[in-house]
Amino acid sequence: ATTVTVATLNNPDMIELKKLAPAFEKANPDIQLKWVILEENVLRQRATTDITTNSGQFDVVTIGTYEAPLWGKRGWLSPITGLPASYDLDDVVKTARDGLSYNGQLYALPFYVESSMTYYRKDLFQAAGLKMPDQPTYDQIKQFADKLTDKSKGQYGICLRGKAGWGENMAFVSTVVNTYGGRWFDENWKAQLDTPEWQKAVGFYADLLKTDGPPGASSNGFNENLTLMSSGKCAMWIDATVAAGMLYNKSQSQVADKIGFAAAPVAVTPKGSHWLWSWSLAIPKTSKSQDAAKKFIAWATSKEYIEMVGKDEGWASVPPGTRKSTYARPEYKQAAPFGDFVLKAIESADPNDASLKKVPYSGIQFVGIPEFQSFGTVVGQSISGVVAGQTTVDAALKAGNATADRAVKQAGYQK
Amino acid sequence: MSHPVTATPSVPVLDTVKRAIPGIFAWFFAILLFFPIFWMTITAFKTEQQAYASSLFFTPTLESFREVLARSNYFGFALNSVLISLGVTVICLLLAVPCAYAMAFFPTKKTQKVLLWMLSTKMMPSVGVLVPIYLLWKNTGLLDTVTGLIIVYTLINLPIAVWMAFTYFNEVPRDILEAGRIDGATTWQEIIYLLMPMSLPGLASTGLLLVILSWNEAFWSINLSSSNAAPLTVFIASYSSPEGLFWAKLSAASLLAVAPILIVGWLSQKQLVRGLTFGAVK
C-alpha cells in the first residue's frame, strides 16, 4: 500500500480530519495515512526544513496563505492540476484560491479559510446599555472597552493578540495599521514603520490593551484569547472568523448563547481592516506518493468531507470559508448564524489591495516575501514589549523599522 | 534535687516540638516542589470546565484521557520513547565503560584534558548545528528513524556517561583487578566479570540518568523525527497550544508522557540517591 504522511497542526478542524480519515482509507484500501500532528510553530519549522532540503518526509503538508505562493514559486510544491469535475473547483471561494496561487497556478487546496471580525458579549453590552454597530470604528471599540472593564471582577473590556509572532500579534497589528492608513513598505521597499500612521496605530493598540486588556496580554495569542473569551472574561475580541464556530459551540464555550458579532473595526480606511488566511493542504515536490496524496487532499477539501463533518460534529463545526456551497446549505445557515457574515468578510479581503497607499507586495496581515517571517517576528517582539510596558512605542518602532529595512536590503529587494 | 523535677516534664515536650521543626519544613518544601505535578495530575482528571475552576473538589473523569488516546497513537510514541531510551542507555554504556576503564586505570597526563574536552562537547548549542546534522541525517537516511535518534542522543550523553563511569571506577580497588589478572583474566574479562559487576550501583544510576535525559530530550526528537520514530516529546508537542479549552487534555497528555519515567525514577530513586555523585562524595 502507498503510505501518505500528513503533517498538520493541532487545531480542532485538523483533529477532526484525522478522526474522519479512516473513511478515506476504507474507500482507498491501497492508501495508508500517517499523521504528524504538531503545534503551529513547530509544524512550520518542520515543514519548511523538510521541503527546503528536499528531504521528502511528508507527502501532504499543511501550510498557509503566506507560504503557498512563495513555495509554489520556488517549485517546492506540486501544482494542483487535473482535479476531477466532481471536485467542483469553482465552488471554492475565489479569494482563497487566489491566495494559494502563484502566477495563476494553484498550489494548495484550502482546508478552511478565515478572515477577522469582532466578537462581543451581548449580555454585557445590554447591561451597560451599549450597542455594537455592524461596522464599528476603533474609537468606538475603545469607548466600549473602557466602559466594560472591571478588573476587580476579572472582567476585561477587550482581548487582543499580544503574543509576539508574525502570525500572532503582527497579524492583528497589521490590520490595524492598514486601516489607519499605514503600510510595511513603500513602493521602493523602504520600511515605513516610523511613520505617524504606525505610531498612531500601535500606540492606540498598546494603550487599548494596557488599559482594558487582561493581564498577561503580551503573551496571549489566538488560543489564549479564545480561552478567555469562552470562559467569559472578555467583553470584546477581535480575531479570526473560525473562532465563531467554537464560541457558538455549547460544549466548548460558557458564553455560547451570549455572543454577538460585527465586522472588524475600521479607522481611516476600510482597506485591509480584516485579514485573509487559510490553512491549506499542499503536496511537496519531493513526495513519492503524489497521486495518493492528491487523492487525499481532494477528499479532505471536498463537499463530501464537509458533509461528513456536519453529520459527525454538527454543522456549526464544519471547516468554514472554503466553499460557497456550504454557505448555501440550510443546515449550515441554521447552525451558523454568522455564516453569511464570514463569507462576506472573506470575499472582501483582497491581499492585493490591502492598503491605502501603494505597496510592492501582496498580503494583508503579512508581507508576501520569505524574509517576513523573521523581521515580522522581531517587530512583533518589540511591540509585545510595548504592551508589556518594557519599551515605548517610539523605540519599538524605530528598532522595528531598522530591522525591516535591513532585512529587505540584505535580500536585495531594495535597490 | 527538686528543681529539675519541675522542669523535667516541659523539656521533652519542647524537645519533641524542636525536633519536629526540620521535618515540618522538609515536608513543606517537598509539597511545594511537588505541587505543580500534583496539580497537573488532578487537572488531568477534571473536565475542561472544571480545569479552570482551580478547585480541589470535583468528580474525577477519564474523559480527557479518552480523548487524548483517541486522538493520537500514544502507545506508538511511548514505544519509541522506550526503544530510544533503552537503546541510548545500552550503547552509551557499551562505549563509556571501556573508555572510562582505560581512563581510570591507565591514566596519562592527558586524561584530565580529554575528559574536560568530552564534557565541553556537551556545551555545543543544538540550535546552531541543527541544519548540518539535519542534512547529514537526510543524506544517510537516518531521518525519522529510531536509529538516527539513538545516535544523536548517544553522542550528546556520552560525555556524561563516561564521566560518571570514570568516577565510579576510580573507587574500585586496584587490588581486585590485579587479583583478576593473576587469575588469568584478559582485559575484557576483567571489565565484564569484575569491574562491571562491582560498579553495578554506579552504572545503574548512570543508566538511569541516561534514560531520563533521553526520555526528556525535546529538541532533536522534534526536528529529526516525524511519524515513524517520534517519541513522547513529539506527542506533547501536538498539545502544547491547541485551540480552545485544553488544560485538562494538556494535563492528561502530559501525565501520560511523564508518568512512565516518573514511576521508573521513583522506583529507582534509592539507586539515584546513592549513585548520582559524579565523584563529589569521597
Add this chain to the structure above:
Amino acid sequence: MSQLNPPMTEHYAESAAERDKRRAKSVRWLISPSTGLLFLWMAIPLAMTIWYSFSRYNLLNPDVKGFAGLDNYHFLATDPAFGPSIGHTLTLIGSVLAITVIGGVLLAVLFDRKFIGQGIARLLVIAPFFVMPTVSALIWKNMILHPVYGLIAQGMLALGMQPIDWFAQYPLFAVIIIVAWQWLPFAFLILFTAIQSLDQEQKEAARIDGAGPFAMFFFITLPHLKRAIAVVVMMETIFLLSIFAEIYTTTGGGPGTATTNLSYLIYSLGLQQFDVGLASAGGILAVVLANIVAFFLVRMLAKNLKGEYES
C-alpha cells in the same frame, strides 16, 4: 574506606602507567571509540557550521548564496538583542545556580535528619527532575503563573490583590523559577548524597567543641559540601548554557527580548527565518561563549576536581 588510605590509591594511580606499560598500551585503544565518535560528532558539524557561517545560505531563498565573509557575524553582533541575550544567558545561569545550590543545600540539610515520611517526602522533592522540560514549562505557564487562571493569580485575587502578570512584568524571573524548579532536585540529589557522607564523628567532635546548629552548618557541613557544590555548578552550567525549550514554550523570548538567551536568539534569527548562515554564525559564537564559561568554570573548579583526574 578511601578516607583511610588516600595515599594508597593516589600512589597507585600515579604508578599505573609505568607499572603496566604493555597492558596500558593495549588498553589505550579502548578510549578511541568514544573519543573518536565524539570527535566526529564535534568536528563534522562544527566544520560544516564554520563553513556555513561564512556563507550566504538561506533555506527559503536559494537565490542568495555565495561567500559572505564576516557578514553573518556582523549582522548577529549588531543585532540589538545580541548583547542582552548574552546578559540573559549569564543571568539565567547565575540565578538558577544560586537558587538550586542554596535551595539544594537547605533541602539536603533538612533531609539529613530523620523525620516521619522522609522517604515519601524525598520522592516528592525529586519528582520535578523527571518531568520533560516542555511539560514543566506548560504546567507552570498555564496552571501556576497564568495571570488569570493561574493558581498564584487566583490566590492573590482571593486575598484582594491585583494578580501579577509574571511573564510580562518579570519574564526572566518567571523563566528562572521554572528552570530552577526543574534543576533543584538534581542539586538536591547530589548534595544529599554528599551530606550523608559527612563523618558522624566529625559532627560529634564539633558538638563537643561547642558548635550550635549554625556553627555546625557554616564550619562543618558547608565546607564538606564544597566539592559537591562544585560538581553541581559544573553540571548545571553545562546544561543551562543551552536552555531552550522552557523559553520557547513560555515566553518565546519575549516580551521584547526580555527572555532571549543566546540559544533562543540563534533560534529566532536563524531557524525561524531559515537563515543557515546566520544560525551557524550564532552557533559558533555560542561555542565560543561556552568555552569561555567552561574555561572559567574549570579554573574555578580545578582545585575541587583535581583528585579525580590527577594522573
Add this chain to the structure above:
Amino acid sequence: MASLTLRGINKRYEETEVMKNVNLDISDGEFVVFVGPSGCGKSTLMRMIAGLEDISAGDLMIDGTRVNELPPAKRGIAMVFQSYALYPHMTLYDNMAFGLKLAGEKKPAIDAAVKNAAKILHIDHLLDRKPKQLSGGQRQRVAIGRAITRKPKVFLFDEPLSNLDAALRVKMRLEFARLHDELKTTMIYVTHDQVEAMTLADKIVVLSAGNVEQVGTPNQLYHAPANKFVAGFIGSPKMNFLNGTVTQVMSDGVLVKYATGETQLVAVEPGPVKVGDAVTVGIRGEHLHAGTAATVEHGVSSTTMAVESLGDAAYLYAETPVAPDGLIARIPPLERHARGETLKLGATPEHCHLFNAEGQAFKRKIIEVLSAA
C-alpha cells in the same frame, strides 16, 4: 580535673538494653581504661559521659553535680575519636582553635592555648598544614591537641590508637603516659587492646555485654581476676583453661583431677568448694612448664602442635582434650619440640587460678602480695 561518679547508669536502644546498671567512681586525676570485647558497650558508656548519647536512667555526676542534661560542650570534657575526626578543611591551627573560637575566646588567648598544646605534642612546625598532609601518628596528635586546648576537666579517648600500626602504637602509648603525667587530668580511655590497658591504666574497667565485670589496677586484674572472663581477657597469650573436677580439698589448696586422670594442685582458698565440683584451672602461658611425666609432677599430657620462636622466647602450642581451646606455653627461646611430640604441661600450685562452674574465681593464696603492691 574532676572526679566522675556513675550511679545506676542504664542505656537502652528501644528494646535492647546495652548498658546495665553501671556504677563507677573515678577520682580526680585518675587514668581509667575501659576494656572489653567488641560491642560490649565501651563506646556507648564513654559517649554517655561525653553527652553525645542520652542516658536512659541513672545519674552521671561530674565533681558531684548531676550533668545528665548538660550539652557536651558544657561538661568540661574533651574527646578524641578513633577516626580522629579532624576537620579536613581546616589547618591544624584552626582545628585546634575551633572550640575556643566558638567559645568566644580572644585571639591572643586562643593563640597561646594552641601554641602550648602544639608544643606539648611536638607538632608546632606543622600548624599550617591540613590533616591530609599528615601521617597517621601526626593526625592522632592533632586530635589530642584539639582536646588539650579546651583545657578540659576530663579527657575521653575512644580507641585512639587502633588505626595506627604496631610500632607507632607503642610510641603513642608512651606519649599518653607522658601526657597524663604532665597534665594530671582525669582521663578515660577506651580500647580493646589489653596491652594498652595494662600499660596505661591506673584503674581498668572490664566490661562485657553492658556489665562491669571487674574494676581494679592492672596488676589486680592480671593476678587476681575476679572471674574467668577477666582472666581470659587480660594477658597475652590468653590464659590457658583446663577443665577438671575437685578430688581433694586441703588447707593449702585444692587438688583438681583432669579427665586424663592426671592432677593439678592449685593454691587457692577453698571456700565452700566440695569434692566432685566441676572447676576450671587457669594457668598463664609463662607459668606452664613443659616436661615429661618424670620431670613435671602436676600437669596434663598434651600433643605438641607447633613451636613459634620469637627470638627472646618461644611459644609452644599443644592440644589436649582437657583444654578445649588448646594450650600455649612460653618456653625458652632455643628449646625445640617436634610436632606430635607428647609433653606433660603443668604449673606450680601458686601460679594456678581456679574458677568454679559459674566462672567465679577462688581467692588465690598469693593475693596478699598484690594488695600490698
Add this chain to the structure above:
Amino acid sequence: MASLTLRGINKRYEETEVMKNVNLDISDGEFVVFVGPSGCGKSTLMRMIAGLEDISAGDLMIDGTRVNELPPAKRGIAMVFQSYALYPHMTLYDNMAFGLKLAGEKKPAIDAAVKNAAKILHIDHLLDRKPKQLSGGQRQRVAIGRAITRKPKVFLFDEPLSNLDAALRVKMRLEFARLHDELKTTMIYVTHDQVEAMTLADKIVVLSAGNVEQVGTPNQLYHAPANKFVAGFIGSPKMNFLNGTVTQVMSDGVLVKYATGETQLVAVEPGPVKVGDAVTVGIRGEHLHAGTAATVEHGVSSTTMAVESLGDAAYLYAETPVAPDGLIARIPPLERHARGETLKLGATPEHCHLFNAEGQAFKRKIIEVLSAA
C-alpha cells in the same frame, strides 16, 4: 612447587631506583619472608615476581626458566593481597573458582579443587556466602583458598594479616604455618611485623631502601644480625644501642668504654678492631639487667623514665646520654622503680652485640651454637 632465582633485579620508576641489584635464591618448598620498614620495596619486589610490575633489569627465573616477560597468569604463581581483593559480587565458591574457569577447566575439576581448598581452610560451610557476609579472618581464608585452587608453584602473600586484629593475627599466623606444612609449596610472604617473620619463616630476607640487608633463618637474624639495621629491626622491643669506644682488645672479647666512663665487656671476635675505634654496643631488652653500681659490673647509669607492666613482665624505660634512643629493659613483673630513679643497666658479655662505625656486626662468640641449631 618451584625454586626461584633473582639475578641482579633492578627496578626504577622514571628517575628513582627503588630496587637495587637484588640477588636471591629461594629453594623449592621454602617459606621465605620479606621484611623491612615501610617503603623499602617489599611489595615492589613481590609484585615483580608476580608479574604485576615490569622488571627494569635483571633476570627472574622460576625453576630455571626466565619468566621476565610472562604474564602473571602463566607464571604458576598465586597471590594473596593485603586487602584480600576478593571479588565482592561473587560467592566464595565463585571467588575460588574464577581462575580455573578462566583457564577453561572442566566443571568437575573445578568443583573438586574448590571443595578441597575449602576443606583445608575450614570454610566448606560458607561457600554460598558473599565476602561481605564474612568476618575478617574468614575473608582472609577465602583469599588464601583462591590462591590454593590454582595449585600454584609459588604462593605470594603481601601483608596478608595486617588488616586483622591482634588475636586473629595470632590464629591466622598458626594457620599459615600449618598450611605450609601441609602443602609444602614455595611461599613468599611480605610483612613488616617481625613477629610474623620470626615465627613463620624458613628464611627471612631483610630489605632496606631497595637493598637486601641480610638473608638467613630467624635465629640467625636474631642472634647474629649482620649489621645494626637488622639488629634493630628484628626483635621487640628494639635492641638497645649504646655508643662507646674500644679501650681494650682481648682474646675473649672487647672492652668498650662509654662517655660516662663506665664500661661494657663484649664477647666478640675482635678482628681488625683497634683501641680508640668508635663502636656501638647492642643489647636486647631481655638481657639488660637493672641494678646498682654494686650489683652490676658492666653497664651504664641511667635515669628511669617509666615502667610499663604487662602482667607477665614489665618494661623499664630509661635514659642515658650514651644511648640516644633510650634504653628498654625487660624486668620481672612486680619490680617497681620510681620515675627519676638512677639505675645501672648492663648485660653479660655473651649477650652483647658489637657494631663498628659502619654498622657492621662483629662475630659473636656464641655463634657456633646457632650454626648448629
